[in-house]
Structures are given as structure tokens and as C-alpha cells.
Amino acid sequence: MKFNTKAIHAGQEPEKTSGAVMPPVFHTSTYAQKSPNEHQGYDYARVGNPTRTALEKLIAGLEEADECACFGSGVAAIDAIIKTLKPGDHVLSTNDLYGGTYRLFTQVFEPYGIEFSFVDMTNLEEVQSSLKESTKLVWIETPTNPLLRVIDIEAVADLTRKKSDALTAVDNTFASPYLQQPLLLGADVVMHSTTKYLGGHSDVIGGAVASSNEEFMEKIRFQIKTSGAVPGPMDCYLILRGIKTLHLRVQRSVENAKAVVDMLTSHPDVDHVFYPGLKTHAQHETAARQMKDFGAMVSFRLKDDTIEKAKQVMSGTKIFTLAESLGGVESLISHPASMTHGSIPKEVREKVGITDSLIRLSIGVEDAEDLVEDLKQAIEL
Numbered sequence: 001m002k003f004n005t006k007a008i009h010a011g012q013e014p015e016k017t018s019g020a021v022m023p024p025v026f027h028t029s030t031y032a033q034k035s036p037n038e039h040q041g042y043d044y045a046r047v048g049n050p051t052r053t054a055l056e057k058l059i060a061g062l063e064e065a066d067e068c069a070c071f072g073s074g075v076a077a078i079d080a081i082i083k084t085l086k087p088g089d090h091v092l093s094t095n096d097l098y099g100g101t102y103r104l105f106t107q108v109f110e111p112y113g114i115e116f117s118f119v120d121m122t123n124l125e126e127v128q129s130s131l132k133e134s135t136k137l138v139w140i141e142t143p144t145n146p147l148l149r150v151i152d153i154e155a156v157a158d159l160t161r162k163k164s165d166a167l168t169a170v171d172n173t174f175a176s177p178y179l180q181q182p183l184l185l186g187a188d189v190v191m192h193s194t195t196k197y198l199g200g201h202s203d204v205i206g207g208a209v210a211s212s213n214e215e216f217m218e219k220i221r222f223q224i225k226t227s228g229a230v231p232g233p234m235d236c237y238l239i240l241r242g243i244k245t246l247h248l249r250v251q252r253s254v255e256n257a258k259a260v261v262d263m264l265t266s267h268p269d270v271d272h273v274f275y276p277g278l279k280t281h282a283q284h285e286t287a288a289r290q291m292k293d294f295g296a297m298v299s300f301r302l303k304d305d306t307i308e309k310a311k312q313v314m315s316g317t318k319i320f321t322l323a324e325s326l327g328g329v330e331s332l333i334s335h336p337a338s339m340t341h342g343s344i345p346k347e348v349r350e351k352v353g354i355t356d357s358l359i360r361l362s363i364g365v366e367d368a369e370d371l372v373e374d375l376k377q378a379i380e381l
């Protein structure tokens with residue numbers, strides 16, 4: 001089965017009692033048993049719910065994984081992954097990372113004795129020299145936020161396997177499985193904030209972990225049962241419904257992104273455009289190899305590199321909504337220096353390229369010409 005068919009059908013069967021094509025939203029906390037422990041596969045809804053199962057099978061199909069487990073948020077999914085480790089274990093992570101992940105690693109798990117290093121994973125020598133005997137997990141996020149750098153998943157997973165017994169995990173939120181399937185590139189674990197492209201309509205928070213490593217997934221199932229950061233059935237339904245059009249939405253978003261990138265790269269007020277699809281992008285070839293297309297996230301810096309100019313652009317758009325998050329049908333515009341990366345000191349963020357006028361776009365599925373015009377008039381205000 002090809003991806004577009006899987007997005008509709010993977011693991012999906014009509015409901016047994018009625019033939020309903022879409023899974024019912026099973027609003028129940030518990031399940032009747034015939035005799036103690038004799039039940040139909042479900043005993044308590046923290047552990048499992050049929051609506052959640054339908055979603056898990058669908059995401060497993062899209063990520064070419066044997067199993068998937070869903071969570072109440074993306075960070076809850078990451079939390080469960082880190083809880084499979086022990087004090088003294090080392091995690092090697094990318095340094096250009098979703099802020100919430102960085103906060104979870106350094107403020108929750110570091111105090112419990114798990115060690116983290118943050119390195120530039122576009123530099124494979126740095127990856128090689130940072131792997132230690134105690135490294136049990138390598139954490140990749142690609143493309144990165146907000147600078148859209150691309151990490152070679154296959155190369156990092158290869159190095160990791162040769163030098164340690166660590167698992168390689170990829171936060172695949174920015175690309176979505178339509179554009180990038182980390183397990184096929186040699187990663188062991190893939191994680192999603194289903195809040196973003198999978199849900200796709202900015203109406204739900206959720207997370208997922210998928211893998212074919214049975215021992216690892218057993219630990220994740222144990223986390224679900226024991227820590228209980230589970231999604232409700234209605235949330236699972238919304239994400240499942242969103243996934244049915246994932247391929248259509250992402251494809252259109254990418255087309256629109258390319259139109260926006262064309263305008264930005266030729267605009268006299270724009271200093272630099274960050275987009276893996278540009279031939280001048282430092283990891284363009286890696287992106288072309290490991291992604292089906294270059295995504296719908298775009299960042300750019302203005303020649304007038306000031307917060308005032310950036311604010312003028314962001315308040316001037318009529319279609320782009322000024323908001324955090326990404327991956328929905330509507331186009332969003334945001335300002336990393338004051339929003340997502342506001343807590344990082346100016347010298348530190350500027351060193352990695354997050355300057356005052358950097359603007360991040362999540363391109364949606366509106367009309368491309370409208371998006372281009374909207375952004376252009378805001379830049380020229």
C-alpha cells in the first residue's frame with residue numbers, strides 16, 4: 001500500500017457491531033468483564049481505548065512501525081521516552097531544539113541524574129566524538145526550529161549504532177511522515193506532536209511514539225499504564241480525522257511555501273531566506289535525499305534587522321495569523337526572538353542565527369497568490 005492509501009486505510013476496519021466506517025468515540029472509563037480478567041482486550045481506559053487504538057494503528061502505518069502509542073501531548077510523548085532511561089544514562093541531543101523539549105530535558109530530567117549534551121548534529125565529527133559509553137539515546141530534530149537546518153538521519157543513526165548501544169529517536173513533527181519516514185532511514189524511534197501536521201486543524205493537543213523495537217515499546221506501554229499521560233477519545237478522533245487528509249494538506253502547503261519562498265528570495269527588503277529547498281541551503285542535498293519534499297516551514301531575516309521592523313511585518317499581515325504553533329490549514333507568522341526563543345539571551349540566540357528580525361512562517365493551504373500578496377504588502381508597509 002502506498003502512503004496516500006495508508007493515510008486513509010492503515011489499520012482501519014469498519015466497527016464490528018454497526019459497520020461504522022469511522023471509529024466511534026468510545027467515551028468510557030472501563031469495560032465489562034465476563035469473569036475476572038476475561039475481557040475483549042480492554043480492561044480500563046487509561047491503559048487502552050478503541051478510538052485510541054485506531055489512531056495508533058494509523059500512525060504506525062504511516063511511520064512504517066510495528067507499534068505506536070499515543071499521548072495527551074507531544075511533550076508527554078517525549079517525557080515517556082526519557083523515562084525509559086535511568087540516572088547516569090546520557091542523551092546526545094541536537095542543539096537547535098524545540099524549546100519545550102529543551103526545558104523538559106534540562107529542568108525536569110537533568111535534576112534526576114540523566115545527563116544531556118547538546119551538539120551541532122549537522123557536524124558528524126561532533127556527533128562521533130560526543131557519543132559516550134553511557135549514551136543510551138540520541139535525540140534528533142530535523143528540520144530544526146526556527147532555522148530549518150537539516151540533520152542526516154541515516155548518517156547519525158549509523159554512527160550511533162557503530163559506536164554505542166543507544167537508540168536513535170527522531171522528533172518528526174516538522175516534516176510529518178508524508179515528507180520523511182525516520183525508521184526507514186535507520187532510526188529506532190519516531191516521535192510526533194500530533195498537535196501539528198497530523199491533527200492539522202489547530203484544534204487539538206496530542207503526541208505519539210512509534211517504533212518496531214519491541215522491548216522499547218513495552219517500556220512505553222508501561223509508561224502509559226503507570227504515568228497515564230493519555231489522550232481522551234475525542235482528541236484521538238480529531239487527530240485520526242485530520243490524518244485522513246495529511247497527504248493533501250502537506251502537499252498543498254509545500255507548493256504554497258515554494259511560492260512564498262520565491263517572492264521572499266527576490267524581495268529587496270529581505271536579507272536571507274531559510275528553506276531547505278533552496279540550492280544555497282547548507283544541507284540542501286541531505287534534505288533532497290531524506291525528504292520527499294522540502295516542507296512548509298519558512299524563516300526569513302530582514303535587511304532592517306530590528307524588532308521594530310519585524311513587529312511591523314507581523315502586525316501588517318491580514319491572512320497570516322500571529323501565533324505560536326504550526327502545521328495547521330491556516331498560515332501562521334511568528335517572531336522567535338520574542339516568542340518561542342524569548343527566554344534565551346540575545347547574544348546566545350544571535351550566535352546561532354536567531355536575530356531580531358527573524359520571522360518564522362508556517363504555510364497553510366490557502367491560495368498561494370493571496371499568501372504572497374499578504375506577506376509582500378506587510379513587508380512594504
Ligand SMILES: *Cc1c(COP(=O)(O)O)cnc(C)c1O
Pocket residue numbers: 073074075076098100101141145171173174192193194195196205206207
Ligand atoms: C509542538 C512541538 C512539540 C511539543 O508538542 P505539544 O503537542 O505542544 O506538547 C515537540 N516538538 C516539536 C518539534 C514541536 O513543534
